[in-house]
Amino acid sequence: MTSTDRVRAERRRVAAVTARGRSVEVDGHQFTVHSMPSASRSPEAPTYLLVHGIGASHRYYRRIQKRLALTGHTHSVDLPGFGGTRRPARALTVEEYGALLGRLLDQLAVPRVVVVGHSMGAQFVTELARQRPDAVSHLVLIGAVTDPRRATAVQQAMGLTRDVVKESPSGNLIVFQDYLECGPRWFSTELVPMLEYRTDLALREVRSPTLVVRGSDDPVSGSDWCAVLAAAAPHGQLLEVPGHRHLVHHSAAAQTAARIEEHVRQHPPVARPAP
Structure with a gap:
């Protein structure tokens, strides 16, 4: 078997693998x-x-996780209250989710990661990078929220409604199932901190090289807003994937993963602070 054949065989093996899930308790919260x-x-x-967004789960990351596993180790999480995990007794802020993710990495004994967040998940990973610069080598924000010019529940609902009309059927099916599992009460509870969090301001305190990704037809995460985020971030880059929408990581998984890998190769991580 040639080296090319071995690479192809390994890629087929990875494509057939299903990620193994395990429950992890962090400060009384279930991941x-x-x-x-x-x-x-x-x-x-x-x-x-x-890291997924509000109402979602690891399920819509399956395609891109398999693609990223060709070049790296991957962990896709279900956050507390989502994807069938136990719901917290009260609303958690974006800052609290960021801190919990940092302690999750400690428990997993993962010293440094490339963090990828979609939608509200982009807020969570931004906060993780802000709080724990030592733990985050690179930051990737996909379909990031919330543009302060559109920070109302009605405006966000309108954007999501416009999005689902033209999303892929497979993406819509995953998201609808996850929303049903999450339930309207917990979704509404976490919507409040999502609307209040200023991702653009938090990025000013981040040190990790940052890639901002959006589908060119995304009605939730607009082009001007994503340009603002890329400008606020260190070594910020904006990638717009033509013809795709809010679930670009699902509908264009291979293309998105390739650009994430390129971002990691092109930008050496910032050196860790001296102890």
Whole structure:
């Protein structure tokens, strides 16, 4: 078997793997972590942490997780209150979710990760990078929210409604199932901190090289808003994927993953602060 044949066989093996899920308790909150080992044998292979948005779960990351597993180790999480995990007794702020993610990494014994967040998940990973610069080598924000010019529940609902009309059927099916599992009460509870959090201001305190990704037809995360985020972030870059919408990481998984990998290769992580 040639080296090319071995690479192809390894890629087929990874494509057939289903990420293994395990429940992890962090400060009394339940996470489910779905992990896939890397197909790469390089000791320099990065580790990716995938964080979903409000009402969602790890399920809409399955395609891109398999693609990223070709070059790195991957962990895709179900946050407390989502994806069938136990609901917290009270609303959690974006800052609290960020802190919990940092302590989750400590429990997983993962010293440094490339963090990828979608929609409200982009807020969570931004906060993680702000609080724990030592733990985040690179930051990736996909379909990030919330533009302060559109920070009302009605405006966000209108954007989501416009989005689902033209999303892929497979993406809509996953999201609808997750929304039903989350339930309207918990969704509404966490909507308040989502609308209040200023992702653009928090990025000014982040040190990690940042990639901002949006589908060119995304009605939730607008082009002007994403340009503002890329300008606020260190080494910020904006990627718009033509013809895709809010679930660009699902509908254009291979293309999005390739650009994430390129971002990691092009930008060396900021050196860790001296102890």
